[in-house]
Amino acid sequence: MLATPIGNRADIGLRALHVLDLADCVACEDTRHTAALLQSYGLHKPLIAAHEHNESEAAVRVVALLREGQRVVYVSDAGTPGVSDPGARLVAAVRDAGLRCVPVPGPSSLTALLSVSGHTGWDGGFRFAGFLPAKGAERQRGLQAIADDPQACVLLEAPHRIEALARDLAAALGPRPITLGRELTKQFEEVVHLAADALPDWLAGDANRVRGEFALLVHPREASTTDEGALPESALRVLDRLLVDLPLKAAVKAAADISGAPRNALYEAALARRAPPPQG
Missing domain, CATH: 3.40.1010.10 (Tetrapyrrole methylase, N-terminal domain)
Incomplete structure (x- = not known):
């Protein structure tokens, strides 16, 4: 190989x-x-x-x-x-068949992207998700798994699907940072670092940005430094009610619009509420 x-x-x-x-x-x-x-x-x-x-x-x-x-x-x-x-x-x-298969390693978009991502916490591991399912419940489960996982995650995408992926990542991840590599090692190579919810607008800013093959690193979810006590109790009550019926990103946006509380603080509070309870 x-x-x-x-x-x-x-x-x-x-x-x-x-x-x-x-x-x-x-x-x-x-x-x-x-x-x-x-x-x-x-x-x-x-x-x-x-x-x-x-x-x-x-x-x-x-x-x-x-x-x-x-x-x-x-x-x-x-x-x-x-x-x-x-x-x-x-x-x-x-x-x-009982025969030998020998790997001959070489260039990789995954390691090329990781090397220029600026991420230093590889001892915490990362997951390789590759290409997400194209649509339906499997795709939504894949996106939710990335959003819920605090580890870094690497994705691959083709040019005809990158805009759909950008919209989905923006909805699922909000301000979580992403490093995107386009056409790695090729003439029009491009590497950018931005928030997930800024990715759709970045792609729309230049028609050439949707061309080529893509590798994306979703950076680890940062530990929350938000003191929920700094959020008004009324804002947290609104958030809790909305999380019952809405996806996380939509609930945060609506809670911010209704309460006037900072969106990032509400987003961190929502993530904490969606996190699985500790075992044992």
Whole structure:
């Protein structure tokens, strides 16, 4: 399993080039794309199509070649195979056949984004959510899980869905900070740091901002420094009543409009009320 560049072809590693040069054949997500990639490095190899629609069938052929002693390399179109790309079924088939599968690491949009996020609390861990479900209850559960989780979270998104994701994150996360990477390693690479509820307006500010592939880091939820005693008791009563019938973001906005209390303070109070009770 060999990781290829996610944009800039100069990001290929020396080990990756060596392994590709030694390969008897290359299984790949798109034969046309991979042929062009290999040609740019002066390499020409027999190719086997192994994409999401035929991966199980292609795995049978790859296992047969490996049993014959051939050296087969698998690549997806960009980045690391098997992580939000085809390859996992192939790995499972090779493993189940008692054969060895070796990772050849390389460029990653996830680690590239994390490295420029400015976040320092990695000892607290993070979750990789990848692509959220496109719609329905599963998507709402995914968004709510991110909102409720105090850890950092990494998301991926395609250009035709980024505006919908921005609206959903704004509604679910409010002022929680986000680092967004667009077209990482490519000519029009862009990295911005902003609040989740500012993301829709930022995208709308330039038509070019919705183009390309996206990686997003939702920063950890900061520990609340808000003293709920500083909020009027009447504002908290309004908030509690609204939280019964409305989503968190809508309840906070309505409570702020009704009571005149600071929105951020109400948001922190709402998060504290939605947090699960301590165990034990």
